[in-house]
Amino acid sequence: MSNAMYNKMWHQTQEALNSLLDKESQLLEPQRNQVFIFQTLATYYIKYVQIFGNLENVYDQIVHPQKRRLIRKILDGVMGRILELKNEMVELELTEFHYFDDILQDLKLAPVWRGFHQNKKTEREREEEMVFLGMNPPPLFNKVSATIIQAEKVISLRNEVQSRHEEDYKEALITIKDSLKLVEGTDIKENLQDQIRHWFIECRNLTGTFPNYPKEEEGGSAVIFSNKTTEQVIDDIIASQEEDEKTKKKKKTKKEKKPKNAKKDKEKKETKEKNKEEDEGWKMSPSVFLPTMEEGNNVYKDLWKNKDESWNFPQDYDPELIKEEKRKELESEIRVQVDELMRQELKNLKLAVNREKELPAKTGKKGGKKKNKGKKGKKGKKDKDLTADRTIESLYKELVEEGLLIQALKVNLSDYIGEYSYLGTTLRQVSIEPMPSLLDVRQLIALYGVLPLGSAAVHEKAPLVKSLLLAGPSGVGKKMLVHAICTETGANLFDLSAANIAGKYPGKNGLQMMLHMVFKVAHQLQPSVVWIGDTEKTFYKKVPSAERMMEPKRLKKQLPKILKLLKPDDRILIVGTTKRPFDAELQSFCRVYQKIILIPRPDYASRYVLWKEIIQRNGGVVTNALNISCLAKVTDGFTQGHIVQVVKGVLTDRRIHQQIHKPLTAIEFIESITSMSPVYQEEEESFKDWYSKTPMGRKRALALTGDTTEKEKDKGKKKEKKGRKEKKKK
Template sequence: MGPSNFLSIMEEGSSRYKDIWQNRDEQWDFLQDHDPELIKEENRKDVEEEIRVQVDKVMQQELENLRLAVDGEGSGKQKKGKKSEKKKATTGRKKIPELEQDLTPDRTIDSLYRELVEEGLLIKAKTVNLSDYVGEYNYVGTALLQAGVEPMPSLAHVRQLIALYGILPLGSQTVHEKAPLVKALLLAGPGGVGKKMLVHAICTETGANLFNLSASNITGKYPGKSGLLMMLHMVLKVAKQLQPSVVWIGETEKIFSKGGRKTDDEMNPKRLEKMLPKFLQAVKAQDRVLLVGTTTRPFDANLKPFCQVYQKIILIPRPDYSSRLVLWKHIILQNGGVITNLLNISCLANLSDGFTQGHIVQVVQDVLTELRLLQMTRKPLKTEEFVTPLARQDPVYKEEEESFKAWYDKTPLGRARIRWNTPLHNRFDSRK
């Protein structure tokens, strides 16, 4: 791990405190009013710099006059110099990328905002806090690593990564400038593990605008190449002006699918494939704009262009036993249920092995109807009530989870992780 970018700021603040305030006698300043001497010291530097600039200009003018007087040929050289400067200016011009050109110079941000809302591209994020994404650490992970088995990440790790790569850079301009730049984030996992919930949690925690560029949402809107360019320009312009902003693409694997039927351009989900890299290039380092993709079938996409767009990949697994134990308690209480000794939460956590958070929420909502809540005082909840609705759900089988792990191992991040976990002597052998 490299040195922290924030350590220098802390050291600078500490040294400033030691130099100015640590040994300063402030007994006379009972009201803690302003210190005129400190204000003079700070303003004195600015005044000196302004005077120095003015003196430099005067000195340069004097030197130029002296040179013209000595040479006597200053006028001809000045003309030649201007021509060369003009040539350099004309030859040094670069072509502005498509998405960085202002295609709507005569329109206000309010009108663009209104149009995006009317077209359904700018949507209202649901009020979801990151703490609502309940999950525990995988306490068996260390033992599995010692046995040579790579464990799946826990839900607590997922929550931590969302805060690290999504919430902190978007919520703070200082963190965004100091932390490593992440323009795109991919959330991959089976259905029901809370990918969309995490997207809304990022927007809620940071107060960000949410743009929906999913293939199903942009179908039939802004047809043709010019229409697509205008749509992305409007999204980018509003997102930069009203940052922080999150651009969400659901079922993002369809954009990078390996093959598909030939359809109309406006109906083709792959119409964004070539434009997404240009979209990310137009997002500069100072812009708090994050592209978030969600997918349940990442293995259906072409790996190379897929990983070129998404810098960071967060693999979200089905919950383990400790997370399911917390989830059952949290969701039952959240839906108005009461937990008694007749309800064995540990048994439910064991029975729901392979089921996702979405399955557990659906089961609890099916059981805790309005009528059942009214009967709660005289008829407490029992474990058997949740078994039958749980059996109707389709679980995530081990083979599907292994397919996600196999796909992740093929990505650049997965290959780097495999190399890191390989013993040192094996790494040298593989290089030979």
């Protein structure tokens, strides 16, 4: 597509974002109807996801460097807002999984059955007609389309242009600044000096004395003249004098008046606040990302919406915008030099005109030394670095050699194949909690893992997720999702599984050194993912005798401490995977893992998509002879791992070459899968029972039963904790 097309796409997306921001600003009154609240949140969530997809596409393909910076800023805001809305829905519904099928139908984003059926029929008839006319290749003709090849070439070409324009823009930032310094530098310096001298004279005329020059730490003359003319500065001086006089009078009157019945007033205020809390319904918590999006949206409307770019066909940088930006930078740099000169000039004026002599500054040497010593001592205790004499490269090398820092497999999140559950809302309406689908799981991984780790701005401001637990039977793709997070975000992968750290860095000091090295490297080379495979072993209720030598519970006491030390700007995610969560101590397990994602075995829709996609990816050709629906029905209970294993076993090189004369059939795959044991319904139910005992599971169960007593107890406990914390602070 052309530059004009991507610009048009951007304008349309910004219009959609603008209207959505207007709607968000109108939602201020508290609400009580939980159904209405969820529908509102879900509608906003879906619309933001649509905007995110369009902005991501535009950012990926647009070549204008300055536009890309603004788009990235808005994109970060949108990503953060998506995470905020997800968090709101989780707290409201008390479950990690949400279903929007009814809302999608209302928004005309999902077809109803009859329309879907007719569309499929029309599409099939059109394909048959195009094959008959010779305009489309036959179904068995697996050659890649020339149009697709051309489109891929255009995309790669645009990426090259994008990087070239980015380099040109970076060079222009330096060259344009240098040229401005040569051409306009002396004029800026003289104007600043004249402005400051005029301020000296006017202050003396108004107050009778020369002013005190602002210190360098305070910002120098920029504090006085920030976006103000000399006349405005003079008005500010007069206004500040009047305010000082008023404040002095107020202080005197306050001292004369003594407060009466202070305790009664406090009690009245407290009762009013309690009544307000009871009367108020649900109200959306304030957003951190709405100001970012609004700021970006305003810049778009002011700068890019109606900008004439007929001169800029190749979409290169705009030199005038760079000049505006660099003039401000240049002025601030020159102002520092001018401030030094004008401070000296002010001293000379004071000596010459008023004969004012400045008193020497008092230097408390003894006190200063003592304070510094105290600070140094405290810092030494807090920031104790066990490897201060070693470089990050040497630590990295050692962790690789010990097998604690491993190479992530190149797996994209889109490779986690599945289908959505279209009956989620219907089941919940009849009080049945549905099992999440594979694409619901993939969405949560994107929200809690990929988006925060991929963007520093989003991670710092979004609802903080420090740890994530993936629980599910063997073969459902838990490890694959861990590697996908690393691939999508470019994160380093550290393996602290009980089996991997067994025998390494023995003893208490060794464990401390190992964790110090891992998290020091993870912090320096963030984003980073710390993976704990078979994490139930770290929290065993009772360690099996066969595993006692392995010391699986080494990290149990250390993990909560590590989580407390992680800050919002540390893009480090601890991910645990488990196939037997019921073997672990639930309380300590849930204390470490902030978010728990239950991964089920694939349902019929997901199995259908999986069989088709995996067969094609391994060189198989899907024909009418291969009944995919039959395979999906027969393999109920089998996981993605089973399906991949069977497909790879059947599709040998010889069998792939035989497909022209002998098409694939379902019976070939069914024969291979009979030797494998599936995940039975009882095992899946045991995972659901375990999840119902977790904090989120308990809250969800209470919400479904409508038991408010437990909720009130939880609220009371939270208030008590807050009261204790406030007392400690005092």
